[in-house]
Amino acid sequence: MGRGLAPVALSLVVSLAACEPPPAGRPRSAVATAAASADAAPPAGPALRFLGAAEGQLDVDALAALPGAGVVQAAPPGASAPVAWRGVPLRAALQQGFGAGWRAADELLFTCLDGYQPALPVATALAGAPWLVWARADGAPFRHTLPGHAAPVALGPLYLVWPGTPPKKAQWPYQVTAVETINFSERFAGLVPAADAPAAVRAGFDVWRTHCHKCHRLQGLGGTIGPELGRPVGVLDYWQPAMLRRWLRAPQSIREGSPMPPVALNEAELDTLFAYLRDRSGTPPGQATP
Ligand code: HEC
Numbered sequence: 001m002g003r004g005l006a007p008v009a010l011s012l013v014v015s016l017a018a019c020e021p022p023p024a025g026r027p028r029s030a031v032a033t034a035a036a037s038a039d040a041a042p043p044a045g046p047a048l049r050f051l052g053a054a055e056g057q058l059d060v061d062a063l064a065a066l067p068g069a070g071v072v073q074a075a076p077p078g079a080s081a082p083v084a085w086r087g088v089p090l091r092a093a094l095q096q097g098f099g100a101g102w103r104a105a106d107e108l109l110f111t112c113l114d115g116y117q118p119a120l121p122v123a124t125a126l127a128g129a130p131w132l133v134w135a136r137a138d139g140a141p142f143r144h145t146l147p148g149h150a151a152p153v154a155l156g157p158l159y160l161v162w163p164g165t166p167p168k169k170a171q172w173p174y175q176v177t178a179v180e181t182i183n184f185s186e187r188f189a190g191l192v193p194a195a196d197a198p199a200a201v202r203a204g205f206d207v208w209r210t211h212c213h214k215c216h217r218l219q220g221l222g223g224t225i226g227p228e229l230g231r232p233v234g235v236l237d238y239w240q241p242a243m244l245r246r247w248l249r250a251p252q253s254i255r256e257g258s259p260m261p262p263v264a265l266n267e268a269e270l271d272t273l274f275a276y277l278r279d280r281s282g283t284p285p286g287q288a289t290p
Helices: 008-019 030-038 060-064 090-098 100-104 122-127 199-211 241-249 267-279
Strands: 048-051 056-058 070-074 083-089 107-112 119-121 131-136 159-161 176-182
Touching: 048 090, 048 107, 056 090, 060 083, 060 131, 070 131, 083 090, 083 159, 090 100, 090 122, 090 131, 090 176, 100 122, 107 122, 119 122, 199 267, 241 267
Parallel strands: 048 176
Antiparallel strands: 048 056, 070 083, 083 131, 107 119, 107 176, 131 159
């Protein structure tokens, strides 16, 4: 689809639609949905790259040959009944790619086609039994209509699904291309507040990494679906705090058609997030006020 050649605005819309698994009811712009459904064909090439503790890749044939691979039933967000998928238990793929050592990592960082980069705690992966799937077992197109989308989105190369009742922090990234074992604070050291930073700043770091990091960068670190928010000028040096609160609650109430989904945070979490954003601001001294 010419990702590299698309005009900036179009590629942003296409890429946002590609990877975020929104909880039920999140609004989604019609433009993003239409763009995503045009992008139905998964790219050729390696299915899953392993990064971090080990480097390598497994294509679908290799994944399908792993122990336990086969068909699994899982109801993705927005589905009223379980769907049968062809795939492999995530654990078997991680075992093959990283050896048993992956269990000692803090988090699994998934990379998706569009730069969406969710970090899944290893404890969550172990609490459930997620599978990486690459096709529907019934041979239907590998697509699904996610909540807030009017049309199906392409799920390939790989989609993370959770059979049964998923654990609370389960995530359903789609268009997954790579997985990396990380210790978040080491991998993204530039995001970690100083040890003696105020408690609010440290709490805000947790809010950031849970709710914003997968889509946004700070100081160049993080997901690439949304814009950088820390440099060269920190976001709170050009957004009024009250407007940013409203933005996070309802982006479309400020920018019509914005593809950013609302983020549910309470007032205390917003306060700490703002303390953290100010702490990480790259605004050069003397430029914070007009
Ligand atoms: C699912 C991805 C996603 C998540 C999660 C997300 N954003 Fe966004 N965000 C976007 C996209 C895409 C845009 C650009 C859309 C736009 O400007 O209308 C954006 C735009 C913004 C902007 C406007 C920037 C500007 O000046 O144009 C701010 C501020 C922002 N996000 C803050 C946040 C914060 C803070 C969080 C976490 C609490 C967050 N976002 C979570 C995708 C996301």
